[in-house]
Amino acid sequence: MTKTSNPAELAAISKTVRRHILEMITAAKSGHPGGSLSATELVVTLFFDIMKHDPANPKWSDRDRFILGKGHACPVLYSVMAECGYTPVDKLNTFRQLGSIYQGHPDMRFIPALEASTGSLGQGLSVALGMALAARFNGSPSRTFVVLGDGEIQEGQIWEAAMFGAFHKIDNVVAIVDWNKIQLDGFVKDIMPLDPLVDKWTSFGWHVINIDGHNIEAVQKAFHEAETVKGKPTVILANTIKGKGVSFMENNPKWHGTAPSKDELALALKELA
Amino acid sequence: MSVGQNQARIFVCDDQMEVREALRLLLKSNGYIVECFDGPAALIEVAVQKQASVILLDMNYTRDTTSGEEGLDLIAALREQRVPAALIAMTAWGDVSLAVQAMQRGASDFVEKPWNNDRLLQIVAKWTAAGQVEDREMAGARRVQKSLLPNSTGGEKALRYACRFLPAREVSGDYYDFFEKRRGHFGFVVADVSGKGVPAAMLMANLQALFRSHAYRDDAAPEPVLRAVNAQFHESTSPESFATAFYADLDEASHELSYINCGHPPALLRKRNGEVKMLESSALVLGAFPFWSAETGRVKMDEGDRLLVYSDGAVEAQSATGEEFGEDRLLELFQNTAHLSPQEALPEIEAEIQKHSGVSLFDDCTLFMASLR
Numbered sequence: 001m002t003k004t005s006n007p008a009e010l011a012a013i014s015k016t017v018r019r020h021i022l023e024m025i026t027a028a029k030s031g032h033p034g035g036s037l038s039a040t041e042l043v044v045t046l047f048f049d050i051m052k053h054d055p056a057n058p059k060w061s062d063r064d065r066f067i068l069g070k071g072h073a074c075p076v077l078y079s080v081m082a083e084c085g086y087t088p089v090d091k092l093n094t095f096r097q098l099g100s101i102y103q104g105h106p107d108m109r110f111i112p113a114l115e116a117s118t119g120s121l122g123q124g125l126s127v128a129l130g131m132a133l134a135a136r137f138n139g140s141p142s143r144t145f146v147v148l149g150d151g152e153i154q155e156g157q158i159w160e161a162a163m164f165g166a167f168h169k170i171d172n173v174v175a176i177v178d179w180n181k182i183q184l185d186g187f188v189k190d191i192m193p194l195d196p197l198v199d200k201w202t203s204f205g206w207h208v209i210n211i212d213g214h215n216i217e218a219v220q221k222a223f224h225e226a227e228t229v230k231g232k233p234t235v236i237l238a239n240t241i242k243g244k245g246v247s248f249m250e251n252n253p254k255w256h257g258t259a260p261s262k263d264e265l266a267l268a269l270k271e272l273a
Numbered sequence: 274m275s276v277g278q279n280q281a282r283i284f285v286c287d288d289q290m291e292v293r294e295a296l297r298l299l300l301k302s303n304g305y306i307v308e309c310f311d312g313p314a315a316l317i318e319v320a321v322q323k324q325a326s327v328i329l330l331d332m333n334y335t336r337d338t339t340s341g342e343e344g345l346d347l348i349a350a351l352r353e354q355r356v357p358a359a360l361i362a363m364t365a366w367g368d369v370s371l372a373v374q375a376m377q378r379g380a381s382d383f384v385e386k387p388w389n390n391d392r393l394l395q396i397v398a399k400w401t402a403a404g405q406v407e408d409r410e411m412a413g414a415r416r417v418q419k420s421l422l423p424n425s426t427g428g429e430k431a432l433r434y435a436c437r438f439l440p441a442r443e444v445s446g447d448y449y450d451f452f453e454k455r456r457g458h459f460g461f462v463v464a465d466v467s468g469k470g471v472p473a474a475m476l477m478a479n480l481q482a483l484f485r486s487h488a489y490r491d492d493a494a495p496e497p498v499l500r501a502v503n504a505q506f507h508e509s510t511s512p513e514s515f516a517t518a519f520y521a522d523l524d525e526a527s528h529e530l531s532y533i534n535c536g537h538p539p540a541l542l543r544k545r546n547g548e549v550k551m552l553e554s555s556a557l558v559l560g561a562f563p564f565w566s567a568e569t570g571r572v573k574m575d576e577g578d579r580l581l582v583y584s585d586g587a588v589e590a591q592s593a594t595g596e597e598f599g600e601d602r603l604l605e606l607f608q609n610t611a612h613l614s615p616q617e618a619l620p621e622i623e624a625e626i627q628k629h630s631g632v633s634l635f636d637d638c639t640l641f642m643a644s645l646r
Contacts, residue, residue, distance in 0.1 A: 094387045099365060099387035100386065100387040101386075110365065112339060
């Protein structure tokens with residue numbers, strides 16, 4: 001893989017990844033497009049710019065770790081890992097089939113390069129903090145990144161983990177909340193509001209960075225800032241749009257967990273040409 | 274749903290329970306008998322004892338492995354154990370080079386996961402059918418071979434005799450025959466062609482034809498018969514092909530047995546008083562050399578004397594731990610069954626050999642027993 005810090009190149013990769021996401025979910029006739037599209041720039045920037053990792057040596061002990069707490073958004077992770085060279089791109093359309101390595105939630109029994117099997121919401125932050133703490137004990141420069149859904153952080157375990165991270169001053173972990181304001185079948189504010197979210201994380205002892213999660217330069221800047229913060233963990237609240245990149249999917253709860261039809265896919269791909 | 278009369282057995286080996294279940298349901302609903310295993314060890318344990326037409330096997334088992342090495346090792350192990358099933362490798366981490374390696378180690382086919390049900394069924398049907406064609410042909414060959422052999426029991430003449438013919442595979446390189454020669458003479462032969470299976474069976478057919486064309490010559494002595502058989506068998510076979518044989522002629526009036534043992538295990542002659550005489554080899558094997566000479570042995574058989582002629586498969590039959598059945602056991606059984614007629618005694622000896630060697634005989638085995646009235 002070729003890494004890049006060029007925002008235009010990262011944007012181009014993001015477009016390719018969005019096309020993969022839509023194609024694989026359409027092929028599977030099921031899956032979660034909305035939350036995959038909202039997290040695209042975040043995951044692309046991590047894997048292609050920020051994280052130290054080597055697809056040819058996935059078990060390199062000092063690699064940076066990535067955890068997808070919101071495991072149901074795995075199409076974005078599978079697409080990015082495939083584009084990095086971890087897994088075959090031409091098999092992405094076997095998504096969600098029995099026997100495929102691309103299962104409906106990330107499963108490390110099928111893809112050993114995954115750091116954890118995830119998708120039981122709320123657990124990812126705990127896993128990430130454990131890995132980051134282990135790296136500190138081992139004297140390893142490894143950093144751990146975990147992408148959380150905004151719906152996911154309603155889980156009580158998240159806030160238990162948040163207390164743990166601050167108490168142990170785990171500053172080699174970065175949590176990124178894909179704050180797309182929609183969960184499941186509606187808006188987060190109608191189901192169980194998170195506000196005031198910046199204040200919540202701050203009061204739990206975290207360094208908070210509030211950004212536009214689709215602005216690649218802002219995303220890069222936030223990760224660089226996080227690296228400089230010592231003595232406390234960092235959370236990036238990435239304001240995103242669910243279904244980003246496809247006009248008829250954007251900010252529409254319908255596309256949390258609905259697969260596009262072939263016609264809808266064609267329309268979407270036209271927008272992402 | 275179609276259920277064939279001869280349901281083929283399929284083994285599925287995969288560490289993922291859901292994959293095993295999906296394959297089991299698919300194959301079962303298409304009329305196959307399916308048995309599932311969660312790893313190489315469990316599969317090998319059963320596959321060496323029970324035959325399947327097709328084995329579907331995953332290439333990766335231990336977590337963190339994507340190389341396919343475990344699958345390659347499994348294929349090699351199954352082939353080493355001579356498991357005859359068609360091996361179909363399945364993997365989600367496959368590429369051309371892994372498929373080639375799998376084929377080189379003995380896989381018959383390669384299926385990528387996720388699999389397409391229709392395509393998989395086609396492949397399974399192809400390989401079970403391939404096995405069935407072979408099975409049918411071999412069953413035919415077995416019938417042909419059986420027809421080349423005489424009725425295995427008899428007793429109108431002075432001798433009462435019985436014979437057991439046990440191929441290690443479908444067909445055998447062993448041969449036995451009886452010749453109602455000119456009045457007052459009874460000839461018989463037990464022979465063992467080098468090798469096993471089909472090549473040996475083809476040579477056995479040739480040997481049978483040679484014996485039948487020469488043994489009926491109006492000549493009681495074994496020597497001219499064997500000399501002629503050796504010359505022609507040598508001419509029509511490659512140098513490494515040969516046969517051992519025990520050939521004898523009984524004069525029914527004088528009860529004198531003239532015999533020649535051509536490199537064959539010694540025949541056992543049990544006198545009525547329990548004493549056993551070994552009729553040892555006294556001549557070269559048949560077909561290996563153009564020249565051939567023999568000394569004809571002569572022994573008088575008395576009433577109640579018994580003769581046991583066997584091929585080496587009987588004493589070399591191996592147990593699971595590699596222990597041979599051995600001459601001592603055979604001799605002991607021969608003694609212990611002396612009160613029985615040959616027809617009754619041979620099944621007992623056969624049962625002991627089968628019990629010793631377990632599932633399958635390593636080598637063809639023929640037993641011939643005769644007693645003088």
